[in-house]
Amino acid sequence: MGGTEMRRCLGPQWRGGGATVLSLVLFVGASLGAQAETGRILRVGARTAYPTLSAAVAAATPGATIRVAAGTYRGATTEIRTPRLTIIGEGWPLFDGEGQRELIVVRADDVTIRGLSFINTGVSHMEDRAAVRVIESSRCRIEANRFRDALFAIYLQKSFACQVRGNDIVGASRDETSNGNGVHLWYSPHTSVIDNHVRGQRDGIYFEFSRGSVARGNVSEGNRRYGLHFMFSDSCRYERNTFRANGAGVAVMYSKQVTMLGNGFLDAQGSAAYGLLLKEITDGTLAGNQFAGNSTGLYLEGASRLAITDNDFTDNGWAVRLMADAEDSRFSGNVFRANGFDVATNSRTLRSSFEGNWWDEYRGYDLDRDGSGDVPHQPVRLFALVVERHPEALILLRSPVSRVLDAAERVFPVLTPSLADPRPLMRAPR
Amino acid sequence: MSALSLVLRAGLRDLARNRWLLAYAVALGLITESLFFFGGTGDQVVLSLLNATLLLVPLVALVFGLMHVYASREFIELLLAQPLPRRAVFSGLYLGLALPLAAAFLAGLGVPLAIHATRGGAPWVALGFLALAGVALTAAFAGIAMAIALRTDDRLRGMAIALGAWFGLAVGYDAAVLAMVSAFGDWPLERPLLVLMLGNPVDVARVLVLTALDASALLGYTGALFRKVFGSALGPTIAVAALMLWTVVPFVIARRRFLRRDF
Numbered sequence: 001m002g003g004t005e006m007r008r009c010l011g012p013q014w015r016g017g018g019a020t021v022l023s024l025v026l027f028v029g030a031s032l033g034a035q036a037e038t039g040r041i042l043r044v045g046a047r048t049a050y051p052t053l054s055a056a057v058a059a060a061t062p063g064a065t066i067r068v069a070a071g072t073y074r075g076a077t078t079e080i081r082t083p084r085l086t087i088i089g090e091g092w093p094l095f096d097g098e099g100q101r102e103l104i105v106v107r108a109d110d111v112t113i114r115g116l117s118f119i120n121t122g123v124s125h126m127e128d129r130a131a132v133r134v135i136e137s138s139r140c141r142i143e144a145n146r147f148r149d150a151l152f153a154i155y156l157q158k159s160f161a162c163q164v165r166g167n168d169i170v171g172a173s174r175d176e177t178s179n180g181n182g183v184h185l186w187y188s189p190h191t192s193v194i195d196n197h198v199r200g201q202r203d204g205i206y207f208e209f210s211r212g213s214v215a216r217g218n219v220s221e222g223n224r225r226y227g228l229h230f231m232f233s234d235s236c237r238y239e240r241n242t243f244r245a246n247g248a249g250v251a252v253m254y255s256k257q258v259t260m261l262g263n264g265f266l267d268a269q270g271s272a273a274y275g276l277l278l279k280e281i282t283d284g285t286l287a288g289n290q291f292a293g294n295s296t297g298l299y300l301e302g303a304s305r306l307a308i309t310d311n312d313f314t315d316n317g318w319a320v321r322l323m324a325d326a327e328d329s330r331f332s333g334n335v336f337r338a339n340g341f342d343v344a345t346n347s348r349t350l351r352s353s354f355e356g357n358w359w360d361e362y363r364g365y366d367l368d369r370d371g372s373g374d375v376p377h378q379p380v381r382l383f384a385l386v387v388e389r390h391p392e393a394l395i396l397l398r399s400p401v402s403r404v405l406d407a408a409e410r411v412f413p414v415l416t417p418s419l420a421d422p423r424p425l426m427r428a429p430r
Numbered sequence: 431m432s433a434l435s436l437v438l439r440a441g442l443r444d445l446a447r448n449r450w451l452l453a454y455a456v457a458l459g460l461i462t463e464s465l466f467f468f469g470g471t472g473d474q475v476v477l478s479l480l481n482a483t484l485l486l487v488p489l490v491a492l493v494f495g496l497m498h499v500y501a502s503r504e505f506i507e508l509l510l511a512q513p514l515p516r517r518a519v520f521s522g523l524y525l526g527l528a529l530p531l532a533a534a535f536l537a538g539l540g541v542p543l544a545i546h547a548t549r550g551g552a553p554w555v556a557l558g559f560l561a562l563a564g565v566a567l568t569a570a571f572a573g574i575a576m577a578i579a580l581r582t583d584d585r586l587r588g589m590a591i592a593l594g595a596w597f598g599l600a601v602g603y604d605a606a607v608l609a610m611v612s613a614f615g616d617w618p619l620e621r622p623l624l625v626l627m628l629g630n631p632v633d634v635a636r637v638l639v640l641t642a643l644d645a646s647a648l649l650g651y652t653g654a655l656f657r658k659v660f661g662s663a664l665g666p667t668i669a670v671a672a673l674m675l676w677t678v679v680p681f682v683i684a685r686r687r688f689l690r691r692d693f
Contacts, residue, residue, distance in 0.1 A: 269645065271652040295650030315473055317647030338473040340647030360474060386608070390615045393608060394651045395623050397644060398477065399636055400485060401604035 044093075045069030053087070053095075053104075054078045060085055068093040068116065077101050083108040089115035092146065097121040097131070106134040117146035118153070123178045130155030130184070134162060142167060152180035153201065156188040163192045171200035176224050176247075181206040185213065185233075193218060203229040204246065211235050219244070226251050227268075230258070238263060249274040249294060258284040267293040275316065278303040285309075291316055297339070300326040300352075309333045310429070318344050322352055332356045335428050336379070340397055343379040343419070344388055350419045354379065358425040363410075372423035380416045382409035433518035434525075437509060441526020444505075445498075451534050454490055458482070458538025466546045473643065476556045479539065480639050483564045484632055485600055487535060488571045492592040495527055495575025500585050507693055520688045524681060528572040532565045539564065556642035559666070563635035566673040570631045571596075573680025580687040603630045620655040628668070631676040638669035 042056040042064055043049065050056035052075055056066045063084040070091030080087075085108070092115065095103045099122030104113065111134075118131035130152035134140050140162040147153035147169040154164055169182045182198035185191050187209045195217040198204035204220030207213060207230045215238040220227035227243030230236070230252040242264040243250050249268030252258060258281060265275035275294035278284070281303045289311045291297035297316035300306075306329040313319035319339040320331075324347030331354040336342045342359060356372060361381075364373035383402040387393050396402050409416055445451055461482055465475045499506075502523070509519050539561060574595060582588045607626055611619060627633045640648060641660055648660040659665045 267646075269649045271650060271657065273650075293646050295646050315646065317644065317650040338477060340644050340650075386612070390611045391651050392615075392619045392623055392653065393611045394648065394656075395627060395637070396604055396608060397640060397647060398480060399604045399633070400481070400601050401608060403481070404601065404605075405608075 040064040042066045043069065044073075046071055052078075057082065057085065057087075072096055074098060078104045080104065080106045080111055081108050084110040086112040087114065087116070088112075089117070089145075092117045094119060095131075097129075097150075099123075102129055102131065102133055104132045106132070106137050106140055109138045110140070111137065112141040112143065113145060114141070114143045115145065117148070118150060119148040121150045121152075123151055123174070125178070128152055128155060128180060128184070130180070133157070134159045134188075138162070141165070147182075150180070152184050153182050153198075155181075155184045155186075156191060157186045159188045159191070161190040162188065163194065164196060165192070165194045167196045169196065169198040169201065171198075171202070171223070173200035173222070173224065176202050179224055181229070182220070182223070185210040189213060192216070196220075198223065200224075203227075204243070205229070207231065207233045207236065209233065214238065215241055217241065221245055223247065228252070230255065234258070237261070242266065243268075243275075245269075246273075248272060249277060251277040251279070252281060253277075253279040254281075256282050256284075260284065260286045260289060262288045264290045264292070265294060265297065266290070269293070269295050271295070274299040277301075278306070281306065286311060290314075291319065296321050299323075300329065302326065304328055306330070311335070312337070313342070314338055316340070321345070322350060323347075324350070327351045329353075330355070333425075333429055334358070336360060337428070341381065341384040341387070344384045345380060345417060345419070346388060348417045350417050352419075354419065354421040356423050356425055357421055358428045359421065362424045364424065366426045371427065372425055376420040376422045377424040378410070378413065378416060378420045380419055381406045382416055385416060433514040434522045437514070437519050437522025438525050438529075440505075441502075441523060442530060444502075445526065445530040448530070450494060451530055454494070454531075455534035455538040458486070458535060459541055462539055462542040463545075466542060473553055473556070476553055476560060476639070476643060479560055480636065480643075483560060483567070484636055487564050487567045488600055488632060489596050491531055491568050491571035492575045492578075492596050493589070494531065495572045496579050496585075496588055496592050498527055499523075499576055499579035500588070510693055516689050517685070520685050524572065524576060524684070527576070528569050531572060532568045535564045535568055536561060553643065556639060559639045559642045562670070563638050563673065566677050567631055567635050569677035570673075570680055573677070573684050577680055577684035577687060580684060580691060599630055599632050604633065620653045624655070624659065628672045631673065634669050634672045634676060638666060638673065641665045641669065 042060055044053050044056045044066060053068060053073060054076060057078055057080050060066060060082050062082055065086045068089045070093050072094045074096050095116060095118045097103050097120045099120050102121060103118050121129045121131050131147050131150035132142055133155045136158045138160040142154055142164045144166040149172045153169040156162055164183050171179060179202040181203040182201040182205060183193050183196060184206045189211045191210055191213040193205055193215045198220045199222045201223050203226045204223040205215055205218060205228045209232045211234045213233060213236045218241045221244035223246045225247050227246035228250045232254050234256045237259040239261040245267040250265055268275050273295050275291045275297040277299045279301045282305050284306045286306060286308045287310050292314045295317040297313050297319045299321045301323045302325045304327045308329055308331045310333040312335045314337045317340045319336050320343045322345045329352040334357045337360045359377050359379060362373060362377045364375040366373050382405045462479060465478050575592060578588050578591050627637055649657060
């Protein structure tokens with residue numbers, strides 16, 4: 001290591017004062033040793049050379065590892081400008097923002113933060129205050145940390161190919177206006193958000209302008225607004241996540257080629273709550289998901305050319321609500337069970353197709369034994385149309401008179417849309 | 431031994447051997463069993479049972495109650511010839527009708543459920559509400575049946591009134607409500623609708639089960655009042671209270687007729 005670089009690294013140390021003299025000694029000692037650059041370990045703790053993380057970060061060279069001992073750390077925000085740092089907490093060291101500030105800001109590539117806990121950034125209405133913020137950095141890894149009562153927990157802006165994995169985030173469950181998001185991605189393409197658990201934030205996971213990203217295996221529940229809020233992010237995948245009891249469910253908007261596989265959209269209840277709201281989504285795939293206990297399971301508005309297959313809709317108020325501007329989507333292999341209404345729409349002409357789904361309301365038969373019913377099934381009930389026009393009529397749900405209406409419509413179909421499943425399945429697929 | 435329990439015991443002993451009552455319990459049991467047998471999950475079974483309960487229970491209570499009172503005419507006259515208080519005689523007669531009917535309903539529902547309960551995941555709250563609703567409907571329509579039977583001695587006429595009452599409350603009432611909704615759709619109808627629902631025991635029973643079964647749908651409606659009522663324990667509480675009232679009112683009306691009537 002050249003003398004100039006050393007001076008540059010040490011620069012802040014000299015201004016740092018007493019404790020840093022010791023660190024200089026350590027640093028020089030290590031530099032002189034034959035140890036490889038990446039092997040350097042700095043220890044942060046009450047009885048070590050670095051009482052604060054900031055001090056250790058300032059002393060660290062690229063590739064160093066900083067081990068933070070258990071304890072509570074207060075004081076100024078730590079800013080990381082050294083690339084390839086690995087920060088590891090031992091025994092959950094606690095970083096306390098004292099309601100005043102962000103805790104770690106990363107402005108360098110390849111930084112790893114693991115095993116730390118963060119509390120109490122406080123609420124700011126002027127800035128999006130985050131416990132950990134990553135700015136214009138590539139390949140960061142934020143893994144297995146704990147966040148409590150942070151406005152925003154993890155905030156990635158203009159970063160690239162980061163991994164956010166295994167974090168446990170619990171927000172203060174304040175109302176939407178004074179609450180932030182759990183994992184927030186803004187212009188951060190190719191990010192992986194995996195196996196995190198988010199509760200009590202505004203949006204559990206937020207993607208905006210972050211194409212090619214992945215969300216997998218996360219649990220996002222009890223957030224005030226959306227479990228997942230997803231906008232302008234083409235070619236993203238999200239798989240095997242569980243979204244439960246979020247204020248407004250999950251919203252996926254203004255994106256192309258989004259793939260959604262094997263997620264659970266559960267218990268989003270309320271007049272404006274949707275298991276999954278799709279708005280202006282084209283060419284997406286929606287397969288093997290479970291929609292259960294939502295006021296509206298799947299809401300499609302301006303969603304076109306989607307393949308919606310093998311999903312399970314159970315116990316929803318409305319399983320699927322198709323707005324008239326949803327075009328050319330194909331529903332097949334889905335299961336509709338014990339929903340208030342299977343399909344509702346605001347139009348008589350629908351340009352989406354249903355084929356080979358299983359409907360618990362199907363009353364047909366299969367004489368040729370090919371596994372699909374011989375008479376088409378019309379999933380839009382007359383009573384659903386009545387409710388669409390007069391929502392108060394919902395109070396008559398499951399009344400004998402609603403059955404009479406539906407039966408009459410089945411015999412003389414004049415009012416309901418021509419929408420029909422020509423080959424309804426006789427047995428529910430598993 | 432009080433007059434009430436005397437009359438009640440005589441009534442129970444009489445109905446315990448009644449084949450129609452047994453058939454009613456067996457039919458309900460077969461319906462429930464077949465719902466499970468054909469692979470229904472918990473919620474679906476409750477939904478189908480709700481349909482059966484809303485239509486069948488009032489019909490059976492009305493027709494059976496009417497036939498029972500007409501058939502017991504001589505027994506009633508015999509009782510009234512004894513030095514027994516009329517109120518106690520009436521209460522004994524009413525309970526002697528309502529209790530076996532309710533027991534038959536609970537047995538028909540309960541036995542298959544008990545057999546299949548081991549499969550777990552049953553929607554117990556909804557089932558509990560359904561049982562409560564069925565018992566309350568039985569009590570209400572047994573009272574209505576007695577009121578009708580005490581009003582006219584003409585069996586044919588009595589049966590016509592009973593069937594009219596059944597159709598009116600099970601289907602006609604809701605049809606009128608629906609017509610009202612579509613005619614006055616531009617007005618705020620939430621509050622009148624909720625009040626109207628309380629005016630018909632069949633609707634109260636249905637709404638009670640809905641609060642446990644279709645909360646997701648009820649909460650999907652934009653009206654603030656609905657959300658307040660169905661988003662809390664308020665809805666079930668009101669519904670249960672209204673059902674209680676609906677078991678008492680027909681009883682009181684029928685008793686008044688009984689007390690004033692000259693046999």
